[in-house]
Amino acid sequence: MVKRSVKTAVRGEKPQVDEILEVLREKIANHDLPPGCKLRESALSEEFGVSRARIREVFGVIEERSLIERIPNRGVVVTRLTPAQAFDLFDVREVLEGLAIRLATQNMPPETWQDLVEMFGEPAEKGVREGDFEGYMEKLAILRHRITNGADNPLLASQLDRLDDQTRVLVKRLVILPGRAAEGLVEHRQILAAMRHGDAEEAERLKRENIRGARECFRRYQKLIL
Amino acid sequence: MVKRSVKTAVRGEKPQVDEILEVLREKIANHDLPPGCKLRESALSEEFGVSRARIREVFGVIEERSLIERIPNRGVVVTRLTPAQAFDLFDVREVLEGLAIRLATQNMPPETWQDLVEMFGEPAEKGVREGDFEGYMEKLAILRHRITNGADNPLLASQLDRLDDQTRVLVKRLVILPGRAAEGLVEHRQILAAMRHGDAEEAERLKRENIRGARECFRRYQKLIL
DNA sequence: GCAATCTAAATTGTCGACAAATATTTTGAC
DNA sequence: GTCAAAATATTTGTCGACAATTTAGATTGC
Known part of the structure; x- marks a missing residue:
């Protein structure tokens, strides 16, 4: 009604x-x-x-x-993020995104990720080389949605959405830094490869490494970013 | 002012x-x-x-x-938790509590935890054997506060507080199940031992194992508990 | 006696008005 | 001209009233 x-x-x-x-x-x-x-x-x-x-x-x-x-x-x-809060966000994101990827990989058949493997393939690399960071961010958002869907954990999904709201612009600035987007793309290809093979543990490990890398990158350039 | x-x-x-x-x-x-x-x-x-x-x-x-x-x-x-939501909560708690313990162990000098090692020592075991579950829950709450303080991550602390609000009674019912409190006590002694030795990775691993154990226990008795 | 319908009560949704606190401007003395 | 104090304006905090919707109860018809 x-x-x-x-x-x-x-x-x-x-x-x-x-x-x-x-x-x-x-x-x-x-x-x-x-x-x-x-x-x-x-x-x-x-x-x-x-x-x-x-x-x-x-x-x-x-x-x-x-x-x-x-x-x-x-x-x-x-709210204006303090550096300490930004680091805290990275630490929490690391474990939660890792969890999401592990669950998604466990829950879904490996073929699920084939289209994403292709989406992060050669054309994407070309885009990043040519400075299409918007497109890259777009792809990351799609990946994230697919993962939270596959993880099938609404609580986790809402937590990740909230973290994204708090870090979206920060990440956008990170991606613009020289080489960071290219590095991230390589890492996500590895992550997707692990998912494509159904190796949940490895995918989780790689994602956590990826976020620690972003955190480190932020640490180096925080003066520029915040 | x-x-x-x-x-x-x-x-x-x-x-x-x-x-x-x-x-x-x-x-x-x-x-x-x-x-x-x-x-x-x-x-x-x-x-x-x-x-x-x-x-x-x-x-x-x-x-x-x-x-x-x-x-x-x-x-x-x-809100009335569905079984699926309860499992989701366990999965998120596992990684977040693990993170909190790792950070706390890394941040604080190992002596910090000495009084907690003693608090979870022999007298506590006696209490649990005699059915003092309230006392055990109390000790768990104190441990949790000390850990969130030591982790020094307000975002993480607030997330854990929220999860606690949603699972407090569920955990209370778990603890009452035969043998569960005793098992939990042993596990927490191991966790605290690792923290006391400054082994953050091991403490995290043990805590995650502990929560997975609680999750499994819930799985077995969920009809009784929800 | 029971179901459907209508009526009345209770409950939620929305709003504008007033009070309290804070920010801004004006005034006046030096 | 500068600073401090008073007066004014703006903004937040709180509330009770009214409208819309739902629930419960009463009434009617079969």
């Missing part, structure tokens, strides 16, 4: 809390609303055409996701 | 959102509010002496933590 809640639907219809949340989440993750940016309840309530109460409820949720910080009586600012 | 927010403070003062959240979180985690229990906004607003708007904001947050489920126009019920 209840049929709304799936689509943003008809223009002019008031956005649900979930829809507002989705928009803000995405804007913050992409630094459309950059770190340190102040968010005013009245401005957002006007922008979305809803009352402040709804904005407030959304604030509660995205604060819980560490995307914003609320200072009592002083409002909301978009 | 801002000095509130630390204490619940004077009786009669209105509870902040954070305080209400804390109370509800704890009640749900302990099954004081059992799974499937319906939460009415008006009842809670009266109970805490605040308006429904605040309760609503709290709902947004604890929904984000998967402690409740909101059904549009029909209200809020305390």
Whole structure:
């Protein structure tokens, strides 16, 4: 009977809390609303055409996701990662992404990954050499979705989504660094090869190594990146 | 200058959102509010002496933590774990607790853990043999706090706290099963021994083995437990 | 007696108004 | 002109009221 809640639907219809949340989440993750940016309840309530109460409820949720910080009586600012927090994120991502890859490899038949093996093949390398970092990031996102689907663990998937929201721009800046994208591509080819052979343990090990590499890369260039 | 927010403070003062959240979180985690229990906004607003708007904001947050489920126009019920969700929780806990123990062992000097080695020594075994499961759970909680402190990763700490909220009662029921507490005690003694020797890798391995054991135990007795 | 339908009560969803706190501007003294 | 204090404006925090929806109960018809 209840049929709304799936689509943003008809223009002019008031956005649900979930829809507002989705928009803000995405804007913050992409630094459309950059770190340190102040968010005013009245401005957002006007922008979305809803009352402040709804904005407030959304604030509660995205604060819980560490995307914003609320200072009592002083409002909301978009979270700015400290270097320590960034390292912490890498450490947690390492084990969770590793887990996801292991589970996905265990759950799915090896042929599942064939198209991804091809997606990360020679043409991709050409793209990276020519500086198409957007395309590379795109491929990484697709890979991640396929993996979280295959892992078949909704809790894990939501945790990884949250970590991605917090690190998306950081990773984007890492990928632009000279040689990093090429290195990452090679590593992901190895990871996919292991998955293609059904070797879950090896795939997990390689993914963790990959993230430790990214972490190390971040450590070296953190002044440039944060 | 801002000095509130630390204490619940004077009786009669209105509870902040954070305080209400804390109370509800704890009640749900302990099954004081059992799974499937319906939460009415008006009842809670009266109970805490605040308006429904605040309760609503709290709902947004604890929904984000998967402690409740909101059904549009029909209200809020305390989440009831499905077996699949419970297994998912074990899988995520395994890698995160393993990570926490590895980091804690790496960060802190080995002597740090001496008092815990003693806490899980002979007297504890006597307690478990005599059926003092409360005491054992208490010791586990202390160990967990010491580890999350030592790991020095606030993100990881908050993730583990959330997982604990979702599995506390489940673990309590596991511990009561014949032999499980004794087995867990032995395993934790081994873990602590590795930590006491500064062997982070081994401590992580043992902790993960420990959680896999708990998972397997849950698998066998899940009909009894959920 | 039972099912379907209608009515009333309870509950959730939304909003605008007011109070409290903070930020900004104006004013005035030196 | 500069600084401090007061006045004003903006922003957050809180609440109770009203609308929409669902639930429970009463009524009717078979």
